[in-house]
Amino acid sequence: MIYPVTIIGHPTLRKRAEEITKDYPDLENIINNMYDTMYDSDGVGLAAPQINKSIRLMVIDGAPMAEDDPSLEGFKQTFINPEILEHKGEEFLFNEGCLSIPGIREDISRPSEILIRYMDEDFIEHEEWFDGVKARILQHEYDHLEGILFTDRVSPLRKKILKGKLVAISKGKFTAQYKTLITK
Numbered sequence: 001m002i003y004p005v006t007i008i009g010h011p012t013l014r015k016r017a018e019e020i021t022k023d024y025p026d027l028e029n030i031i032n033n034m035y036d037t038m039y040d041s042d043g044v045g046l047a048a049p050q051i052n053k054s055i056r057l058m059v060i061d062g063a064p065m066a067e068d069d070p071s072l073e074g075f076k077q078t079f080i081n082p083e084i085l086e087h088k089g090e091e092f093l094f095n096e097g098c099l100s101i102p103g104i105r106e107d108i109s110r111p112s113e114i115l116i117r118y119m120d121e122d123f124i125e126h127e128e129w130f131d132g133v134k135a136r137i138l139q140h141e142y143d144h145l146e147g148i149l150f151t152d153r154v155s156p157l158r159k160k161i162l163k164g165k166l167v168a169i170s171k172g173k174f175t176a177q178y179k180t181l182i183t184k
């Protein structure tokens, strides 16, 4: 099943998402549906607030970007209750977009390496370093669990320039090739 994607302005995107346990209802299905939703919209990552569930769950598949960046080959992973424990390395700029903010892309500066603790789909705990574009995708998705959008991370001047566009998007003035959910 493909979920509609919440669009900027939707309150779920601004909440800090809650941790979940193994018994979370229908979790296996939700994870499968999140992958389907991500593939349907050509995304490389999707966080649960983007399907209107305020829970700490995100899925990633770097395949669509693997041609440009071979390090993403086979990077398909589910992250439950993730926690970024450490950042290191030089910050670098990378052009980001978001299924929840259709039509907008901005260069965003973030650290190049992160240490993240998370559970996989079997609730086995892992602690792992990621770098480069993997770390980039993870930080973007992790922000969603904290109620943060990538457009929050642009300079004050860019923010001013973007403001009107973001308001228009929140009111439904955009085109997207996937199902979306805006706030009425």
Ligand code: CO
Residues within 6 Å of the ligand: 097, 098, 099, 100, 140, 141, 144
């Ligand atoms: Co996003």
